[in-house]
Amino acid sequence: MARFALVYGRLLALAALVALVLAGCSAYSYKGTVLEPPSPAPDFVLADQNGEQFRLSEQRGNIVVLFFGFTNCPDVCPTALADAAAVRRQLGADAERVKVALITVDPERDTPERLGRYVQTFDPTFFGLSGTPAEIEAVSKAYGVSATRRELPESALKYTIDHSAFLYVIDQTGEWRLVFSPDAAVNDIASDIRNLVTTGGS
Amino acid sequence: MRRMVWMCLVFAALALTACTTAVPVQNGGSTAGVGISVAGSWARGADEGNGAAYMIIRNIGNQPDRLVSAAGDVAAAIELHTVENNNGVMAMRPVDSIDVPAGGQVELKPGGYHVMLVGLNQPLAPGDRFALTLQFERAGPVEVIAEVRNQ
Numbered sequence: 415m416a417r418f419a420l421v422y423g424r425l426l427a428l429a430a431l432v433a434l435v436l437a438g439c440s441a442y443s444y445k446g447t448v449l450e451p452p453s454p455a456p457d458f459v460l461a462d463q464n465g466e467q468f469r470l471s472e473q474r475g476n477i478v479v480l481f482f483g484f485t486n487c488p489d490v491c492p493t494a495l496a497d498a499a500a501v502r503r504q505l506g507a508d509a510e511r512v513k514v515a516l517i518t519v520d521p522e523r524d525t526p527e528r529l530g531r532y533v534q535t536f537d538p539t540f541f542g543l544s545g546t547p548a549e550i551e552a553v554s555k556a557y558g559v560s561a562t563r564r565e566l567p568e569s570a571l572k573y574t575i576d577h578s579a580f581l582y583v584i585d586q587t588g589e590w591r592l593v594f595s596p597d598a599a600v601n602d603i604a605s606d607i608r609n610l611v612t613t614g615g616s
Numbered sequence: 617m618r619r620m621v622w623m624c625l626v627f628a629a630l631a632l633t634a635c636t637t638a639v640p641v642q643n644g645g646s647t648a649g650v651g652i653s654v655a656g657s658w659a660r661g662a663d664e665g666n667g668a669a670y671m672i673i674r675n676i677g678n679q680p681d682r683l684v685s686a687a688g689d690v691a692a693a694i695e696l697h698t699v700e701n702n703n704g705v706m707a708m709r710p711v712d713s714i715d716v717p718a719g720g721q722v723e724l725k726p727g728g729y730h731v732m733l734v735g736l737n738q739p740l741a742p743g744d745r746f747a748l749t750l751q752f753e754r755a756g757p758v759e760v761i762a763e764v765r766n767q
Contacts, residue, residue, distance in 0.1 A: 488666035488733065489699055490706040493726035496660065496766065528665075535663050536766075560705050569710045570693030570734040571666070576707040595704055596727060 442609050444592060445602035446581075452589035455582075456556035460517065460543040463530025468515065468543055471588060477512045477610055478584040482559045482577055484520035485532040490579050490596060491516070492536075497600050498581065499537040504604040508611045511586070515541035519561035519577050521550050557582060585610050651677025652716070652755040657748070657762040659733070660726075662740045667691065667733040669748060669762045673714075674721040681754040683714040683722075688748040692735030699727055708732075713753070740764045 455470060455478075462468045470478065479498055483491035495516060502509040516533050518524040521544050524532075529542025544550070554561055561577040581603065583592035591610065594603055657671040667690075675681050686694045696714055700707045706727070714729050716722050724730050731748065740746070744764040749757050 486666055487708070488662075488668040489697070489708060489726055489730050492660050492662070492668070499766075531663055532665070535661060564707070566710060569695055569697075569732075571695075571732075574708050576702075576705055578704050579706040580704050596701065596706060 442613075444606050444609070446583065446592040446594045446598060446606050448592060449590055452585070452591050454588055455584040455590035456553070457588075458549075458553045458556065460545045460549060460553065461526060462515075463526045463533070463542040465526060468541055470584070473513060473584075474588055475511065475586050477586060477607060479512065479514045479607075480517060480557070480582040480584070481514070481579075482517045482519050482554060482557070482561065483579065484518050484575055484577075485524050485528055486520065486571065487575070487577075494579055494581060494596060495533065495536040495540070497598075497603065499540075500600045501604045501607060502537055502539070504600065505608060505611070508608055511611060512607060513539070513541065515543050517543045517550070517553060519550060519554060519559070519575050521545060521547050583607065583610070586614060650755055651675060651679065652681060652752055652758055654750065654758060654760045657760045658765050659740055659746075659762050661742050661764050661766045662736060664736060664739060667736055667740055668697075668726075669731040669733060670724045670726065671731075671760060671762070672721055672723050673716050673750075675716040675718055677755075678718050679754055680718045681716045681752050683716065683750055684712070684753050685751045686731045686748050687751070688746065689737060690740075690746040690748070691733035691737055694748070695732045695734060696729070697732040698729050701727065716752075742766045 457471045459467055459469045481494050481498065483494065498514045502512055505512060514537065518529055524544055526544055529544055533540035533542040559578045561575050563573055563575050565573050579596040581594040582590065585591045592606055653674045653676055655672045657669060659667050659669040673683065683696065686696065688694055696711050697708055698711050700709065714722055722729065742764050745761050748760050748762055750760060751757055
């Protein structure tokens with residue numbers, strides 16, 4: 415009888431532990447800004463660095479991370495892309511289903527070739543997307559991205575583009591789920607994306 | 617005993633000399649420029665176009681100083697810039713100078729102050745090193761060696 419009680423007690427303890435762990439899983443709290451309720455990510459078609467069409471809605475099954483920037487941007491954009499590359503490294507095998515794309519807000523200067531060389535210095539799987547100024551403007555507007563050209567007469571740069579530097583995360587089902595601010599930590603982004611990978615975007 | 621006092625004096629004199637004429641050399645650091653010490657100079661890898669260099673500048677003197685310019689062969693033009701974060705809209709702007717308070721430090725880092733390398737003359741590959749001459753208002757020129765990293 416005593417033995418039975420002991421085994422029973424242990425089973426109970428185990429069950430409690432499992433319940434706790436499960437509760438922990440379902441109660442994952444995202445570190446990024448959550449879009450609640452999630453809404454379908456605005457679809458778009460742009461050209462990738464190889465001249466192939468990149469249509470967002472054809473990325474179902476993948477998690478897509480979008481960043482708007484430009485290759486002449488020496489500080490903010492490389493920081494965001496280096497972070498995104500670090501996130502993919504941290505995800506290991508889970509990174510296979512994570513696609514990162516830079517959408518240029520400077521289509522005049524950023525040719526597909528230049529975009530390709532630029533993004534691939536960070537991660538060979540990255541996409542560099544461009545289009546006509548009108549196409550870029552439409553995508554930017556759909557994602558609430560502000561991009562304003564500023565003349566810099568006193569700088570060798572001639573001009574810069576003030577732009578929203580968020581990372582936008584779209585899940586496997588095409589829902590826009592998360593936004594990360596420019597100063598988000600790599601660990602936080604990786605943790606959130608890993609949760610999306612394991613929950614299948616549900 | 618007398619000998620020990622003597623040795624202490626020599627040591628103290630040496631230590632004082634070290635303080636006033638030189639600053640410990642650190643990785644990516646420099647020794648020139650009285651009162652100014654620069655550590656951890658680095659730049660992110662870039663194959664063309666523009667780059668940015670970052671570092672920590674310490675002012676161990678008792679007078680405020682300011683970084684007024686930077687020069688080097690690495691790029692066609694080298695400027696001082698900052699980044700303003702206006703609710704996630706990042707705006708990069710040239711600045712005339714970067715203050716380094718007396719006894720304090722300023723960190724040039726991603727998303728903030730940086731030495732902007734406009735028009736790289738060579739690709740920056742991880743492991744490469746390049747020289748920059750920082751010009752301070754009070755301390756004068758300070759040579760630093762920046763290391764290229766993919767960070």
